[in-house]
Amino acid sequence: MxxxxxxxxxxxxxxxxxxxxxxSVLIETPGALASSGLRPISVPYNAIGHMAEVRVGPNPVTIGGIGVMGQPLLTSKIAWVVYSDIDKSAPIFRTDAVTLAAGARQWYDSIDYGQDFSFTLQASQKYWIGFVLDTSLESFLFFYNDSFPPPRDGQSVTQNGLTLPLENAANPIGTFNDPRIGLGTSTAQLGVRLYEGxxxxxxxxxxxxxxxxxxxxxxxxxxxx
Incomplete structure (x- = not known):
């Protein structure tokens, strides 16, 4: 007994x-994510990561994790971040930094590194969500769908009250300790996925x-x- x-x-x-x-995954960038870019870069500006545009529907949505499709070529320190739709603003949310060893192309999800959280995206708002890096120049590959010039190899997607549009993206510019969002600096649809709270x-x-x-x-x- x-x-x-x-x-x-x-x-x-x-x-x-x-x-x-x-x-569970709330939304994920569709498509092959066949294009890639290197970060950090120093020209034409000091871009230390990449951001996806995320639009929220008529109801707030709480997220609990962020994932990006990437490949560390060298040991890299990463943090997952959320920005409001204000140019040159600081993140309104960021995880603790974690260290990634050099590895293969795969999803790098915050929840796999003890960075699960609860953050509410407000209704009818636009956010920029992605990652920032503290590592050597051009030592991290991120993967995306190229939306310019045509033909486009991605598509917009709406799911669970969130939308990932195709055309718009942005870069965090500056330093790892003080990254500012640079709106209108990219058209690459970042491979990103968001988890429920x-x-x-x-x-x-x-x-x-x-x-x-x-x-x-x-x-x-x-x-x-």
Whole structure:
């Protein structure tokens, strides 16, 4: 009986822990993301990352993670950032910086590096979401759909109350500690994906199982033989 109760508690804790990481993708850049660019670059301006335009529908949307399609050519420090639609403004949200080892092309998601969060994008607003880098020049490849000149190899997408348009993009300009958004500096549709806000499970499941086992054990002890 004790073993069965212990197993039930452990199983319940495992199921609850799994829900922490089961974040779903709200929206993702469609297309092959066949084009690539290097960051950071020093000309024509000191671009230290790249941003995707994100439009919010009539209702607010809470995000819990950001992913970008990239490839570190050298060890790179990265932070995922959110900007409002104000030129030369600072990020309104940024994760802690994490270090990426040189590696293959893949999605680099903030939640895979302990940078899950809860940030609400307000209704009917425009944001710029992407990444900033602290690394050597031209040591990180980012991948995108090229929207200019035609033919275009990407498309706009609307999903879960968010839109990733094709034509517009932007660059964070300056330094890693003080990156400012440069609106109108790019037409590359960054490979980006946004995760829903990560739910924090209530401990009610494991607590109820443990309470039930305790009451059952107590009642068995008091039952006359």
């Amino acid at each position: 004790r073993f069965q109760c212990l197993f039930a508690v452990v199983l319940s804790l495992f199921i609850n822990a799994q829900s922490i990481w089961a974040a 990560v739910p924090v499970p209530e401990p009610a499941g494991p607590l109820l199982v443990l309470t039930g086992c305790t009451l059952l054990a107590f009642s068995r002890r008091r039952t006359p033989r």
